[in-house]
Amino acid sequence: MSAFTRRRLLLGSSAFGLGGVLGGCELIEQGPRRPGLYGLSDTLTLATQRFLLRDQPLVREFGPEAISAVFPTINTTDPDDPAYRRSKASGFADWRLPVRGLVERPAAFSLAELKAMPARTQVTLHACEQGWSAIGGWTGVPLSHVLASVGLKPEARFIVIRTVDGWWDSYDLFDALHPQTILAYGMNGGDLPVAHGAPVRLRVERQLGYKSLKYLASIEATDRVDGLGQGRGSMVSELGFSWYAGI
Amino acid sequence: MTARARTVRHPLWVRLTHWVNAGAFLALLVSGFAILLALPRLFWGETGSNSAPAWLVLPLPVNLEQTGWGRNLHFLAAWIFVINGALYGLAALASGHLLRRLTPDRDQLHPRHIAADLRAHLRLTGSGAAGASRYNVLQKLAYLAVLLVLAPVMLLSGLTMSPGVTAAYPELFTLFGGRQSARTVHFLSAALLVAFLLVHVWQVLANGPRALMRGMITGRPVAPREETR
Numbered sequence: 120m121s122a123f124t125r126r127r128l129l130l131g132s133s134a135f136g137l138g139g140v141l142g143g144c145e146l147i148e149q150g151p152r153r154p155g156l157y158g159l160s161d162t163l164t165l166a167t168q169r170f171l172l173r174d175q176p177l178v179r180e181f182g183p184e185a186i187s188a189v190f191p192t193i194n195t196t197d198p199d200d201p202a203y204r205r206s207k208a209s210g211f212a213d214w215r216l217p218v219r220g221l222v223e224r225p226a227a228f229s230l231a232e233l234k235a236m237p238a239r240t241q242v243t244l245h246a247c248e249q250g251w252s253a254i255g256g257w258t259g260v261p262l263s264h265v266l267a268s269v270g271l272k273p274e275a276r277f278i279v280i281r282t283v284d285g286w287w288d289s290y291d292l293f294d295a296l297h298p299q300t301i302l303a304y305g306m307n308g309g310d311l312p313v314a315h316g317a318p319v320r321l322r323v324e325r326q327l328g329y330k331s332l333k334y335l336a337s338i339e340a341t342d343r344v345d346g347l348g349q350g351r352g353s354m355v356s357e358l359g360f361s362w363y364a365g366i
Numbered sequence: 367m368t369a370r371a372r373t374v375r376h377p378l379w380v381r382l383t384h385w386v387n388a389g390a391f392l393a394l395l396v397s398g399f400a401i402l403l404a405l406p407r408l409f410w411g412e413t414g415s416n417s418a419p420a421w422l423v424l425p426l427p428v429n430l431e432q433t434g435w436g437r438n439l440h441f442l443a444a445w446i447f448v449i450n451g452a453l454y455g456l457a458a459l460a461s462g463h464l465l466r467r468l469t470p471d472r473d474q475l476h477p478r479h480i481a482a483d484l485r486a487h488l489r490l491t492g493s494g495a496a497g498a499s500r501y502n503v504l505q506k507l508a509y510l511a512v513l514l515v516l517a518p519v520m521l522l523s524g525l526t527m528s529p530g531v532t533a534a535y536p537e538l539f540t541l542f543g544g545r546q547s548a549r550t551v552h553f554l555s556a557a558l559l560v561a562f563l564l565v566h567v568w569q570v571l572a573n574g575p576r577a578l579m580r581g582m583i584t585g586r587p588v589a590p591r592e593e594t595r
Contacts, residue, residue: 160442171534178533191415244412244545246529248433250405251415252545325533359434365530366441 149343150277150291151352151362161361168365169293177299178324181242186307187253190245192314195284198334203283211318216302220279220339223270230304230318236260236268239301247328248360257322258305263296266340275340279347280321283334288353289344289362290323290330299324302335327364329355374498376585380463383454384582390450391559393443398556400436403429408553409546412539421550444524451517458513467501468510474503490572505569512562516555523552 153161198204206214215227242256262278278295281287294300301322304311311317316333323330344352352362376384406428407420414420416428458464473479483503501509525531526538526548542548570578581587 156442157438160438160445163445164441168528168530168534172530176533178529179536179539185412187413187418189415189417191417244529246527246545248404248437249430250401250549251413253413253415325530327529359438361437361441365533366528 150345151289151356152345152350153356153362157361161363164361164366165363168363172293172325172365175297178243181244181254183242183256183308185242185254186256190253190255190315191247191251193247193249195333196314198284200283203334207313207317214318216319216335216338218265218269218338218340220341221272221275222266222340223272226269228265233260233265233302233304233319236264239298240305241299241301241322241324243299243322243324245328245331248364256307257301257303258308259301259303259319259322261298262300262302262321262338263298265302265338266295271340274342277341277344279339279341279344280332280335281337281339282332283336286332286354287348288330288332288355289341289347294323294325297323297325325365327366329360330364373587374467374500374581375587376582377461377463378585379454379457379461381582381585383450383457386446386450387454390443390447391563393439394447395556395560397436397438397440397443400429400432401440402553403427404433408550410543410550411546412544414546414549448521451521455513464513468506468513470503470506471500474506479503508562508565512559516559516562519551519555520559523548523555527552 152158206212211230214230216229216233217225217227219225237260238258239261240256240258242254244252244254246252266278275292277289277291279287279289290300299322302319303316303322304319306312306315311320316335319335320333321331321335341347344350348354349357351357356362402424403426405414405416406424406426407414407416408422408424409418410421458468474483480503486502487504522538523542525535526542527545532538532545538548539545542551577587
């Protein structure tokens with residue numbers, strides 16, 4: 120994909136109409152693969168939503184008064200990993216987030232370094248595929264800023280994120296560079312609690328909760344994801360869920 | 367031959383879209399039920415979870431393991447439902463089917479006529495047999511309610527649960543009063559559609575199912591040899 124079309128994908132030009140639909144199909148070819156009728160249905164959904172989101176709108180943001188009293192926690196709520204436990208005991212002082220792959224200057228950021236970057240706070244509705252929803256306030260640094268600071272190479276197309284508890288997922292730049300896609304270290308005005316993914320979790324607001332990974336361990340820029348694992352683009356896809364979770 | 371010409375006959379596009387829709391609806395129903403089992407509780411507003419007070423707790427077992435296949439089948443069937451429904455809607459408008467066959471005639475809207483039709487239904491006597499020259503008024507009103515109210519509400523309330531679609535159209539949240547309200551409306555409309563389906567099947571069974579089924583499959587409510595007799 121040329122830099123020109125990629126820029127169009129990122130900025131969402133007004134001439135995006137047909138390109139958005141074609142981009143969806145092209146994305147599937149170079150990205151996650153899913154055979155059969157469900158793959159077709161996923162592609163239709165992705166192409167349609169990319170068209171609807173071509174101007175990169177933000178999701179609704181609420182005032183702090185809307186924050187839910189109880190925000191459910193599911194899956195891992197305290198990783199059973201020796202290195203994580205040690206790090207947690209020291210207030211994550213030794214924690215580092217490597218950012219590598221197709222970047223000009225690979226780096227490993229400490230929590231303090233991430234907190235020193237420009238911060239964004241957003242109070243948003245979190246929707247889980249299980250049906251529940253809750254409103255939370257998240258503070259963190261936009262992923263786009265972190266990627267810009269290490270210099271994303273022109274051939275980078277996807278961001279692969281791995282977590283302490285062994286989960287992994289991938290995002291194409293359309294979602295990775297969205298202003299509300301942040302690496303959150305704060306929740307509801309305080310530090311991010313362990314049950315919600317401390318020290319840093321991802322927020323991908325235009326998709327279901329399972330795309331907002333907790334306990335981030337590494338970030339990697341790649342040009343394709345069809346060679347990762349089973350080629351489905353994420354761990355949940357290998358369990359039968361859609362890679363794209365805008366629905 | 368005049369009697370035959372006046373008999374309601376289903377054009378091919380009605381028969382095709384009817385059966386495609388029947389398949390999609392059953393798939394949506396089964397998969398929607400599977401998804402519901404992950405949180406068989408309903409709420410009003412934006413938020414709701416197992417630890418939040420519910421408006422309605424359905425007497426169903428909680429099962430978190432059915433949403434994978436449930437969601438896959440639900441969204442595939444939803445695409446079929448939407449595309450098929452759009453084709454049906456276009457054809458129904460363009461051909462005049464909506465006005466000519468589904469809109470109640472002036473005489474059918476007379477209160478005495480509606481009351482008589484209601485009595486006929488309550489007595490469980492056949493009022494929509496295959497030989498009828500037009501749909502009865504309750505039948506027409508039920509079809510219109512499904513087409514113009516319940517189906518659009520199902521689609522819009524479903525889309526309100528999509529974080530991608532609502533990022534583009536946050537007005538959907540305003541329309542339903544929040545994501546959980548949309549989920550509750552989605553469930554209630556689904557329940558009304560199931561009620562329609564039960565009445566629909568009952569009416570077929572009560573009014574000569576062989577002829578009615580033949581009519582919806584071949585377009586001819588009576589067998590050719592009976593017709594020529």
